[in-house]
Amino acid sequence: MTPVALRLCGAILLVAAPGAALAQSDAVKEMAGAWQISNVDRDRVCALQLKTDAVKGGYRAELDKGCMDAFPTFRDVQAWTLNDETVRLVDSKGQTVLKFDEVEAGMYESDRAAGEGLLFLQSAASLAPAGSTVEQVAGDWSVQNGGKSICSLTLATNDAGNDGYALGVRSGCDATVTGFNPVSWRMDRGELVITGRSGDTWRFEQGDAPGTWQKIPFRPDGMTLTKK
Numbered sequence: 001m002t003p004v005a006l007r008l009c010g011a012i013l014l015v016a017a018p019g020a021a022l023a024q025s026d027a028v029k030e031m032a033g034a035w036q037i038s039n040v041d042r043d044r045v046c047a048l049q050l051k052t053d054a055v056k057g058g059y060r061a062e063l064d065k066g067c068m069d070a071f072p073t074f075r076d077v078q079a080w081t082l083n084d085e086t087v088r089l090v091d092s093k094g095q096t097v098l099k100f101d102e103v104e105a106g107m108y109e110s111d112r113a114a115g116e117g118l119l120f121l122q123s124a125a126s127l128a129p130a131g132s133t134v135e136q137v138a139g140d141w142s143v144q145n146g147g148k149s150i151c152s153l154t155l156a157t158n159d160a161g162n163d164g165y166a167l168g169v170r171s172g173c174d175a176t177v178t179g180f181n182p183v184s185w186r187m188d189r190g191e192l193v194i195t196g197r198s199g200d201t202w203r204f205e206q207g208d209a210p211g212t213w214q215k216i217p218f219r220p221d222g223m224t225l226t227k228k
Contacts, residue, residue, distance in 0.1 A: 027082055028052055028059060028082055029052060031050060031082055031087070032050050032051060032052045032059075033049070033050060033123065033124065033125075034047070034048075034049055034123070034124035034125075034189070035047075035048050035049070035050055035121055035122065035123055035124060036048070036121070036122050036123075036124060036127055036189055037067075037071065037074075037119055037120065037121050038119065038120050038122070039116070039117060039118070039119055039120075040117065040118055040120075041216070041217030041218075042203075042205070042216045042217055042218075043203075043216055043217040044070040044071065045066075045070060045203075046063060046064065046066065046067035046070050046071055046074065047063075047064040047066070047067070047124075047188075047189065048061055048062060048063045048064065048067065049061070049062040050080050055078060055079050056078070056079065056092065056094060057078065057079035057081070057090035057091070057092070057093075057094040058079035058080050058081035058088070058090050059079060059080055059081070059082075060078070060079060060080075061077055061078060061079050061080040061089060061090075063077060071116060071119075073097060073098070073116060074089070074097065074098075076091040076092055076093075076097070077089045077090065077091055077097050077098075078090070078091065078092050079091075079094075085101060085102035086099060086100065086101050086102070087099070087100045087102075087108055087121060088100075098110055098111070098116070098119070099111045100119075100121045105126070106122060106123040106125065106126035107120065107121070107122050107123075107126060108120065108121035108122075109121075124189050124190075127189045127190040127191075133187070134157060134165065134187055135157065137155060137187065137192060138155045138156060138157045138165070139154070139155060139227055139228070140152065140153070140154050140155075140227070140228040141153045141154070141155060141225045141226065141227055141228065142225070142226045142227075142228055143173075143177060143223065143224075143225060144223065144224050144225075144226060145174070145176060145221075145222070145223045145224075146221040146222075147221070150173060150174035150176060150177060151169065151170065151172075151173035151174055151176075151177040152169075152170040152173070152228075153167060153168065153169055153170070153182065153194075153225075154167065154168035154170075155167055155185050156168065160183065160184040161184075162184070162195075163186055164184030164185060164186045164195060165184060165185055165186060166184065167182050167183060167184050167185050167194065169182060176223075180196045180200070180202065181196050181197040181198070182194045182195065182196050182197075182202075183195060183196065183197050188203075190205070190206075191203050191204060191205055191216070192204040192205075192213050192225070202215060202223070203215070203216045204216065204224075204225055205218075207224065211226060211227035212224055212225065212226050212227075213225040
């Protein structure tokens with residue numbers, strides 16, 4: 001290549017490189033925020049924040065404490081990367097723990113690595129259905145199990161501590177409910193979460209019919225909530 005051609009090539013690279021870096025930065029900024037990883041049945045979930053500050057292996061990834069119990073293989077995850085339509089979770093050694101490929105806007109699907117089976121990565125915005133604010137969910141609810149009414153609950157809006165709201169249980173409830181002993185409720189990324197006295201939780205997602213929620217993981221004869 002002649003000296004003139006070399007200078008011309010260098011000029012092209014100087015012009016193109018900033019644009020490429022900006023495009024990558026914009027994609028990272030758009031991807032950053034609140035996300036959730038779940039399995040197919042959604043009985044295991046992990047909330048995480050994808051940050052834009054650089055760390056070893058990529059950009060900072062902050063996982064909730066519950067992620068370690070739900071997905072032990074995530075224990076050493078500290079970073080994430082974005083390459084075209086692929087998101088990778090990276091450990092402290094810079095090794096990929098799990099890879100997700102985009103399947104639709106706000107939804108990524110895993111490569112079934114590390115024996116975890118199929119997992120989904122979804123943005124918090126895509127998980128929050130309309131009509132799921134605290135004010136809209138509060139009220140009296142009928143608890144049904146296998147199509148049979150087993151209890152009535154009142155979801156109040158007064159603070160119960162630990163980021164939850166007060167919950168009232170009517171008398172005459174089935175042992176399934178009294179044994180769990182629900183004491184509070186909250187909304188978590190579009191899901192209705194009821195917490196028992198022991199700290200265990202029941203998670204519900206909106207059903208197909210208005211005013212209904214179904215317990216996760218869903219079963220045709222499983223527990224549902226119907227607003228009165």
